[in-house]
Amino acid sequence: VRLFGGWNFSADDAMSRDLAGVGYAKGVPMGGDLPKAGKEAKAPSFLVAAMKDAQSGNLDRIQIVKGWTDKDGKGHEKIFNVVWSDMKVRKPGKDGSIPAVGDTVDVATATWKDTIGAPQLTGVWSDPEFNPTQHAFYYVRVIEIPTPRWTAYDQVRFGIKMPPEVPMKHQERAWSSPIWYTPGSI
DSSP: OOOOOOOHHHHHHGGGGGHHHHHHEEEEEETTTTOOOOOTOOOOOEEEEEEEOSSOEEEEEEEEEEEEEESSSEEEEEEEEEETTEEEEEOOOOOOOOOOOOOOTTTTBBBBBOHHHHHHHEEEETTOOOOOOSSSEEEEEEOOEEEOHHHHHHHHHHHHOOTTTSOOEEOEEEOOOOOOOOOOOO
C-alpha cells in the first residue's frame, strides 16, 4: 500500500513507472503532514497504489477514509471509493457505493479463484468536500476480493461441519498511516 498527499497530483501520475519517485517529488508519504500549498491550490490530492499479496486474493478496491473536526470540535469520517477493479463495468451509485466485486469462494474446498478483482490498483483522488478551515486526516483502506476464512480451512482440514452461524469467508483489508492537514497550510 502506498499513499502520498500533496496539492497537484494528476491522473497521469498514477500511470508513472516510478510512483514512489513521483509521490516524494510532489507530496508527502503516509504518516506525514500536508505541506503548505501554493495560492492556486484548491484541495489536496492523493496518489494511491496497492498490490495484492502473493498468497492472497486479488484487490477489490482502494478507499480513502477522511476524518475531520467541525467548528464545534465534533469528529466526522467519510469513506470515498477511489479506484476499484472493473471500473468500466462496476459504476458507483448516487450515494458513491460500488456494486459487490463478486465471489469465487468454494467453501467445500476452502479455495477461491482470482478471476475477479485486480492484482494491482493505482489512482489519484482529490477531496471534493475540502474545507481549508477544518483539521483533517486521510488514510487508505484496501479491500481484497472474498477469500475463505480460517473456519473454512479448519472445516476442510478436520472434516467437520461448521454451524450455519459461523462465517466461512471474508474480505481481507489493509490500512495505511494517515496524512494530516492543519488549517493554515494554504
